[in-house]
Amino acid sequence: MARYGEIFDDAFRKKIVISDPAKDWDEVGWRGIMFSNGEMWFDTDGALRVINYQSKTERQKRAELIEAEKRGLHESVRVFAEPVLLLHTAKYRIRIDDAGGHAWRYAVWPLYKRMDEKPDLILHNGTLEFEGSGGNRSYKFKNGRFIYECYEYYIGSDETPPAELTVYENEKEILRQRAEVIRN
Helix, strand or coil: CCCCHHHHCCHHHHHHHHHHHHHHHCHHHHCCEEEEHHHEEEECCCEEECCCCCCCHHHHHHHHHHHHHHHHCCCCHCCCCEEEEEEEECCCEEEEEEECCCEEEEEEEEEECCCCCCCCCCEEEEEEEECCCCEEEEEEEEEEEEEEEEEEECCCHHHHHHHHEEEEECEEEEEEEEEEECCC
């Protein structure tokens, strides 16, 4: 509530007030009710689910936060367009960034290292794959005969971890670790 005026700025409130229910609002099956091509979503009971709209103030704050985050990183990973995912496994801290134009970058540190220290491994040109319409996704990075896959789960069973790191050598799984999503 303290940031209501930033999130729902004058322009967005006006857009909602003058909206045409027949043109600007859509029920999208189990996904809920969408306003203005996805700028805001409600569940079928009318509870607010997500706001994708960003006011000018929010865009500016976000840019400032990203710049502050960059200053806390090792110089080898400071250049990126968007932070995407930060994971912790039992042994590793994994960071995935959009380096620009959906060029995914993977950087990994042992947990005992800080992110302002040089990562142990940096991989570029990763791929993003979506599984169905539930949101599960994986980022894959190749390094010679090795493939590093970070899988983020949105749908699964009670035993499904929030995320996983799997490493393959010549397509044979050599490591699988449960991961906690620190930020996505």
